[in-house]
Amino acid sequence: MSKQNLIVIGNGMVGHHFLEQLAESGLADGFHVTVLGEEQHIAYDRVHLSEYFQGKSADDLAFSTSDQYAQWGFDLRLNTAATAIDREAHTLTLDSGETLPYDKLVLATGSYPFVPPIEGNDRPDCLVYRTLDDLDDIREAASRSNTGVVVGGGLLGLEAANALRELDLDTAVVEFAPRLMPVQVDEEGGDILREKIEELGVQVLTGRATQRIEEGTNARHQMVFQDDRLLETDLIVFSAGIRPRDELARDAGLSMGERGGVVIDDHCRTSDPDVLAIGEVALWNDSIFGLVGPGYQMAKAALDTLTEGERTFRGADMSTKLKLMGVDVGAIGDAHGNQNPGARFYRYTNGIAQEYRKLVVSADGKQLLGAMLVGDNSYYDTLLQYALNGLELPDNPESLILPASEGGAPALGVDALPETAGICSCHNVTKGDIVQCVHDGYASVGDVKAATKAGTGCGGCAGQLKEIVDHEMAALGMEVDNSVCEHFQHTRQELEHIIRVEDIHDFHTLLKNHGQGLGCDICKPAVASILASTWNDYVLNPEHVGLQDTNDTFLANMQKDGTFSVVPRVAGGEITPDKLITLGEVAKEFELYTKITGGQRVDLFGAKLNDLPSIWQRLVDAGFETGHAYGKALRTVKSCVGSTWCRYGVQDSVQLAIDLEHRYKGIRAPHKIKFGVSGCTRECAEAQSKDFGVIATENGWNLYVAGNGGMRPRHADLLAQDLDTDTLIRTVDRFMMLYIRTADRLQRTARWLENLEGGLEYVRQVVMEDSLGIAEDLDAQMARLINNYQCEWKTTLEDPEKLKRFRQMINDDGDDPYVVTVEEREQPRPATAEEKLERIPAVSV
Amino acid sequence: MTQQNEWTPVGSRADLVSGAGIGARVGDRQVAIFHIPELEQSLFAVDNYCPISGVNIIARGIVGDIQGEPVVATPLYKKHFSLVDGRCLEDDSHRLRTYAVRLEGDQLQLAPREQGQGAAA
Numbered sequence: 016m017s018k019q020n021l022i023v024i025g026n027g028m029v030g031h032h033f034l035e036q037l038a039e040s041g042l043a044d045g046f047h048v049t050v051l052g053e054e055q056h057i058a059y060d061r062v063h064l065s066e067y068f069q070g071k072s073a074d075d076l077a078f079s080t081s082d083q084y085a086q087w088g089f090d091l092r093l094n095t096a097a098t099a100i101d102r103e104a105h106t107l108t109l110d111s112g113e114t115l116p117y118d119k120l121v122l123a124t125g126s127y128p129f130v131p132p133i134e135g136n137d138r139p140d141c142l143v144y145r146t147l148d149d150l151d152d153i154r155e156a157a158s159r160s161n162t163g164v165v166v167g168g169g170l171l172g173l174e175a176a177n178a179l180r181e182l183d184l185d186t187a188v189v190e191f192a193p194r195l196m197p198v199q200v201d202e203e204g205g206d207i208l209r210e211k212i213e214e215l216g217v218q219v220l221t222g223r224a225t226q227r228i229e230e231g232t233n234a235r236h237q238m239v240f241q242d243d244r245l246l247e248t249d250l251i252v253f254s255a256g257i258r259p260r261d262e263l264a265r266d267a268g269l270s271m272g273e274r275g276g277v278v279i280d281d282h283c284r285t286s287d288p289d290v291l292a293i294g295e296v297a298l299w300n301d302s303i304f305g306l307v308g309p310g311y312q313m314a315k316a317a318l319d320t321l322t323e324g325e326r327t328f329r330g331a332d333m334s335t336k337l338k339l340m341g342v343d344v345g346a347i348g349d350a351h352g353n354q355n356p357g358a359r360f361y362r363y364t365n366g367i368a369q370e371y372r373k374l375v376v377s378a379d380g381k382q383l384l385g386a387m388l389v390g391d392n393s394y395y396d397t398l399l400q401y402a403l404n405g406l407e408l409p410d411n412p413e414s415l416i417l418p419a420s421e422g423g424a425p426a427l428g429v430d431a432l433p434e435t436a437g438i439c440s441c442h443n444v445t446k447g448d449i450v451q452c453v454h455d456g457y458a459s460v461g462d463v464k465a466a467t468k469a470g471t472g473c474g475g476c477a478g479q480l481k482e483i484v485d486h487e488m489a490a491l492g493m494e495v496d497n498s499v500c501e502h503f504q505h506t507r508q509e510l511e512h513i514i515r516v517e518d519i520h521d522f523h524t525l526l527k528n529h530g531q532g533l534g535c536d537i538c539k540p541a542v543a544s545i546l547a548s549t550w551n552d553y554v555l556n557p558e559h560v561g562l563q564d565t566n567d568t569f570l571a572n573m574q575k576d577g578t579f580s581v582v583p584r585v586a587g588g589e590i591t592p593d594k595l596i597t598l599g600e601v602a603k604e605f606e607l608y609t610k611i612t613g614g615q616r617v618d619l620f621g622a623k624l625n626d627l628p629s630i631w632q633r634l635v636d637a638g639f640e641t642g643h644a645y646g647k648a649l650r651t652v653k654s655c656v657g658s659t660w661c662r663y664g665v666q667d668s669v670q671l672a673i674d675l676e677h678r679y680k681g682i683r684a685p686h687k688i689k690f691g692v693s694g695c696t697r698e699c700a701e702a703q704s705k706d707f708g709v710i711a712t713e714n715g716w717n718l719y720v721a722g723n724g725g726m727r728p729r730h731a732d733l734l735a736q737d738l739d740t741d742t743l744i745r746t747v748d749r750f751m752m753l754y755i756r757t758a759d760r761l762q763r764t765a766r767w768l769e770n771l772e773g774g775l776e777y778v779r780q781v782v783m784e785d786s787l788g789i790a791e792d793l794d795a796q797m798a799r800l801i802n803n804y805q806c807e808w809k810t811t812l813e814d815p816e817k818l819k820r821f822r823q824m825i826n827d828d829g830d831d832p833y834v835v836t837v838e839e840r841e842q843p844r845p846a847t848a849e850e851k852l853e854r855i856p857a858v859s860v
Numbered sequence: 861m862t863q864q865n866e867w868t869p870v871g872s873r874a875d876l877v878s879g880a881g882i883g884a885r886v887g888d889r890q891v892a893i894f895h896i897p898e899l900e901q902s903l904f905a906v907d908n909y910c911p912i913s914g915v916n917i918i919a920r921g922i923v924g925d926i927q928g929e930p931v932v933a934t935p936l937y938k939k940h941f942s943l944v945d946g947r948c949l950e951d952d953s954h955r956l957r958t959y960a961v962r963l964e965g966d967q968l969q970l971a972p973r974e975q976g977q978g979a980a981a
Contacts, residue, residue: 561879
């Protein structure tokens with residue numbers, strides 16, 4: 016059988032998904048596949064486009080590589096656009112003039128951002144937000160700008176506004192409708208959303224129609240509105256909706272919708288059966304589906320149409336859950352309740368916590384037709400399952416949107432869901448698929464993800480996925496084993512409880528009474544950490560020393576060549592010139608590589624084990640303390656200069672940062688803890704990416720918790736607002752203690768809070784309202800830890816016995832001869848394996 | 861080769877750290893010596909050189925047991941080496957040499973050990 020020529024026009028998310036499905040179906044051999052991509056980049060994750068401004072590169076966002084396409088046997092042509100389809104001749108003309116024959120054509124051209132026809136919309140630095148190239152343009156323009164305006168207050172508009180804000184522009188959003196996100200939220204929800212967005216320092220102007228854009232006086236442009244009011248700005252980003260990229264289809268005479276879009280049937284066929292369309296260019300049942308989930312479903316249906324499979328596209332659920340600038344917004348089904356006459360409503364508004372929730376239920380009160388959430392999406396999963404599966408509502412449906420303290424219903428357990436319940440809408444995986452997968456022997460979330468792809472799209476279903484897998488494994492009698500290791504049949508939380516309640520002060524006693532064997536490199540550091548978090552004894556006491564990871568043992572961070580890095584504490588990032596000079600002198604004397612850390616201190620690399628005591632003697636003499644960079648403990652409190660120097664600062668962020676750092680230094684926790692303190696809402700200390708983030712307000716401090724950078728960044732959640740300093744510290748004390756008591760080993764606050772039953776609201780009640788009656792106990796434990804603080808290096812230097820450990824060899828005072836450095840950029844660095852061979856001729860190992 | 865346990869003194873009882881390791885030099889080789897007081901045979905000695913990371917750091921590892929077998933975990937990549945025969949539990953392409961180790965009075969002594977020989981001393 017000869018191969019069919021298949022051309023896919025467009026290399027966006029949906030086009031790529033189609034190709035990936037084709038390659039994995041094993042049916043790609045039947046086709047000679049050509050892929051056209053207009054952009055210079057291979058398909059990338061447009062849903063997470065804003066992360067490009069948070070440090071992700073184009074490669075990070077890419078879904079694939081040209082090598083992968085080559086391996087699949089697909090001819091990928093980037094920077095290439097199609098200009099005309101000749102349906103009669105079955106040929107496609109490219110912008111290069113080249114003509115390609117096709118048997119089947121798949122249109123996956125997506126959409127383009129709509130720019131309203133306003134006079135002056137073509138002025139320089141009037142941009143759009145859709146592609147990576149657009150983002151590069153925005154970044155470039157922002158570097159020359161102080162202010163920016165986004166035209167359009169919908170989902171993409173707010174994303175664009177966040178991007179401008181992250182580029183340090185004074186940002187405003189102009190929306191034509193009377194509220195933000197008019198598609199997803201109603202007026203009341205819009206008010207709450209607006210408050211939250213404004214609190215982030217973004218100006219919100221609704222009900223504004225821009226008449227024209229002209230030369231500005233103090234900025235590059237001025238926008239003139241319908242009432243002749245003016246807004247000056249340097250940069251304008253249009254994000255006023257999207258339109259299908261349907262010009263090819265239109266020119267080819269395919270059947271089109273009235274307002275654009277290529278009409279398709281359930282098989283994704285256009286009016287010409289040899290031309291298919293998928294994604295945002297396609298119009299099914301008079302609707303465009305601007306979400307990636309339905310696009311993926313179309314891709315699968317189109318594939319089956321070409322390969323005689325059975326899947327079709329019959330519409331898709333358009334429910335959405337998103338986090339915009341840290342603000343949760345969710346819309347499920349008929350969220351406005353205007354598609355179901357007779358529908359009834361429940362509303363919950365909390366003006367203090369800034370939350371709004373609405374239920375739309377059928378006239379008989381039995382079915383959930385839609386829901387709307389602003390401020391807290393933890394209700395989303397349960398509500399979505401009620402709506403999608405037609406589950407009968409409880410007698411008092413309002414309990415589904417009330418906080419737990421007001422008699423709210425617990426979230427719907429996964430066992431209540433029918434097998435047909437859709438869990439992952441991106442990859443169309445049902446609860447039944449996941450259950451089957453576990454029955455087939457896939458015994459972890461990771462395995463099930465790999466097998467079903469569930470949770471690998473937008474990731475919104477990850478929590479439910481884990482619950483189903485755990486539940487199913489338990490149901491099958493497979494053990495969901497959360498014990499720390501083979502030596503203790505207890506979780507970390509249980510061990511913490513045992514140690515505290517039974518007043519245990521050493522590993523040996525714990526192992527004898529509650530464990531078995533000798534222990535290992537998992538349980539020993541975990542227990543060492545718990546003991547330290549409970550009693551805060553000196554970690555190098557004889558009964559503790561063997562429990563510590565290398566870094567804790569030597570109070571320094573071991574690097575790949577076996578040498579150590581040294582990080583003295585620089586509280587709040589504030590350091591005197593004299594101390595800086597000491598650091599420089601020490602680095603010079605001991606030939607250390609010097610680098611500024613992300614936590615506003617100085618890291619000295621390449622210290623030999625034998626040199627650590629002498630280095631620290633110099634540092635301690637100069638007034639430095641250990642920085643605990645080696646410990647699962649408080650690391651740094653990063654700060655901006657605050658009101659002392661900065662014209663925007665409203666509080667003294669440096670003073671607070673220093674106070675916080677000295678209060679919590681040395682406290683060991685399940686994992687490291689980072690703080691940030693910003694002196695105003697501009698947030699220069701990036702506090703919202705820290706475990707604890709404090710942002711100054713006119714009235715005090717806002718406290719954010721459980722943020723994270725790293726591999727899986729997490730925006731911190733706002734725990735409380737406008738706190739005075741004492742209340743702030745008390746709240747941090749209790750939150751930290753609760754985390755220390757209940758988290759798993761090596762679990763950062765972000766993952767802890769995500770996995771904590773009851774989530775943020777539960778924590779708020781425990782630490783701010785003392786709902787468990789343990790606040791006094793938490794406070795006492797914190798006081799004990801603070802009282803027992805010692806600089807571990809100071810203590811160590813005073814004890815010759817302890818110093819004996821800082822020897823590479825007990826019978827040779829020399830350094831390890833196999834540690835070799837070479838000079839690069841005027842500083843030492845570890846020699847590579849080849850360089851070592853050259854320098855140590857006879858390495859005998 | 862005959863059994864040539866030529867004992868070399870490397871240190872003293874006071875150098876040992878209970879439940880942890882220390883490094884010692886024998887010729888141009890570095891050896892890691894561990895003291896696990898809970899075990900009847902409480903002293904173990906293996907190469908200090910970690911073949912996975914290529915640096916002399918085995919003595920800094922945490923000791924313990926896996927299914928009853930005494931092991932040390934390499935501090936950089938957290939792989940486990942048996943203190944009895946030196947094999948890597950996760951990757952049998954790696955192995956540490958083991959050494960005979962004993963206390964003669966207060967003197968800590970090491971001796972080379974023929975391959976395949978069981979625990980001695």
